Amino acid sequence: MDYAIKTLSQLRPILLGFRKSAGLTQAAVAKLLGITQQSYAQLEANPASASVERLFKVMRLLNVELSLSQTSPSPSSKPAQTGTPKRQRPVPTVKKAKLPSTANRSGSTSKASSSKQPLVAITTKKKRENW
Incomplete structure (x- = not known):
């Protein structure tokens, strides 16, 4: 029997069904x-x-075979427009804000430094399997 998969969420129940119809447990498939x-x-x-x-x-x-087929365009899809395109609104531009100036000991001004702390990578040790 053929099953059409159009979304990734459909893949899980289909794989599960094929495994069960083959009479295999997850442990048996994993061992193989x-x-x-x-x-x-x-x-x-x-x-x-x-x-x-x-x-x-x-x-x-x-023993599952993957078969790809091309579908016809859906009736809701619009054909390419011809003629003059619609006039689009211009995209607003965003100006960068200037950092406030602070006076240092010598009396000269400098831009305030950012108080952001560096990101620390959190690493977890996971056993990776090569299969």
């Missing part, structure tokens, strides 16, 4: 892929975030 069950559960929960390569590996394992 050489990854942990948790990694496969993440892919199945959010397949839109997986790479195309990983999706193809899963589809190959489930």
Whole structure:
């Protein structure tokens, strides 16, 4: 049977259905892929975030074939306009604000420094699986 997927949200239930119709658990699919069950559960929960390569590996394992077809334009899509284009309003420009001047010890003025603190990268150690 063919299933048309038009949005990424449709991918999850279809992958889940193919896995279950093959009689496989998440743990069984993960073992065949050489990854942990948790990694496969993440892919199945959010397949839109997986790479195309990983999706193809899963589809190959489930004996699922990907077929692409071109659809006809929908009736709501408008044909290209001919003639003179509509006149568009100009985009307003934004001027940069000047920083207030402050006097230093010598009496000369300088621009106030920004009180922003540098961003600190938060790193977490995650085990990355190569599959």
